[in-house]
Amino acid sequence: MIKTFAKVNYKVFGLNVVSEITLPELIQIQSLVERVDIRIIIKDLTKVWSECANTHGDFMVKKNLVMFQVPNIAIFSIQDGNKIIVSPFTGSMEGEIRLFILGTCMGIILQQRKILPLHGSAVEIDGSAYAFIGNSGAGKSTLASAFLNNGSRILTDDIIAISFSEDGRPFVTPSYPQQKLWQESLNEFGLENHQFQPLFERETKYAIPVHSQFSREPIPLGGIFELVKTTDEEIEIREVKGLERLHTLFYHTYRNFVIAPSELMDWHFNTSAQVVKKIDFFQIVRPASQFTAHDLPGLILKKLQRVDIS
Numbered sequence: 001m002i003k004t005f006a007k008v009n010y011k012v013f014g015l016n017v018v019s020e021i022t023l024p025e026l027i028q029i030q031s032l033v034e035r036v037d038i039r040i041i042i043k044d045l046t047k048v049w050s051e052c053a054n055t056h057g058d059f060m061v062k063k064n065l066v067m068f069q070v071p072n073i074a075i076f077s078i079q080d081g082n083k084i085i086v087s088p089f090t091g092s093m094e095g096e097i098r099l100f101i102l103g104t105c106m107g108i109i110l111q112q113r114k115i116l117p118l119h120g121s122a123v124e125i126d127g128s129a130y131a132f133i134g135n136s137g138a139g140k141s142t143l144a145s146a147f148l149n150n151g152s153r154i155l156t157d158d159i160i161a162i163s164f165s166e167d168g169r170p171f172v173t174p175s176y177p178q179q180k181l182w183q184e185s186l187n188e189f190g191l192e193n194h195q196f197q198p199l200f201e202r203e204t205k206y207a208i209p210v211h212s213q214f215s216r217e218p219i220p221l222g223g224i225f226e227l228v229k230t231t232d233e234e235i236e237i238r239e240v241k242g243l244e245r246l247h248t249l250f251y252h253t254y255r256n257f258v259i260a261p262s263e264l265m266d267w268h269f270n271t272s273a274q275v276v277k278k279i280d281f282f283q284i285v286r287p288a289s290q291f292t293a294h295d296l297p298g299l300i301l302k303k304l305q306r307v308d309i310s
Contacts, residue, residue: 081112128222
């Protein structure tokens, strides 16, 4: 069962969070917070959920309100871009609840605040942020880890929050200093799993702290790379152009199924159009039968150098 403590202040995605649930993954703020952007509270939602569950299934989505239930874990409510309510079930595990707070709940909060959340990882390369997006298992976190081994810094893993500067330039705001890597990736990087906490009991995906290589300041977005697996044996990097850029951004927006019922389609289209005009955009097609993370950083850097020259 989840433990409750005195409210604690945190920073994530550039936002000040006050939480009744301890979130050790996040950066804690020791001083008093003048502005609270998000409140995370514990409250019984069973009656509210029972009144809407029969007609809405696992998710209930309205403008500025999303509720969902995870069996045996909790009911969650995300409201107005500034509140997350958690109603834990008896016997639920604290670590599992935090995964949904820091994942689905935060992704929806960002949408409600009109901050574009992409599903992927982002690293800093020569002063610019580069995002790696793709389906689950495409190798996003693993590729980011390979860049870290080459001296880069990471901004975020799982959710990439994209906002805009006053002059309209997109930038990535850091999340928190942790990666999630599968056992295969740990093996390839020479890491022992006993050093790390599994995300779920009996799970073979692990939480990897990256405090020393975490970038804490927002960084301009230089480009996006979509990772795609293939049965071919060769790596191909091609430029994504035109309307395909917009389609790709929508497909890889975190929890994109809530965009339309939240009445955010116009916002998402306009935001995506503004992003793709300002950045490089590539697709990396890589063989599923090979571990390519050691090879990809060099190929990506060469591609970016050619773009700069041209």
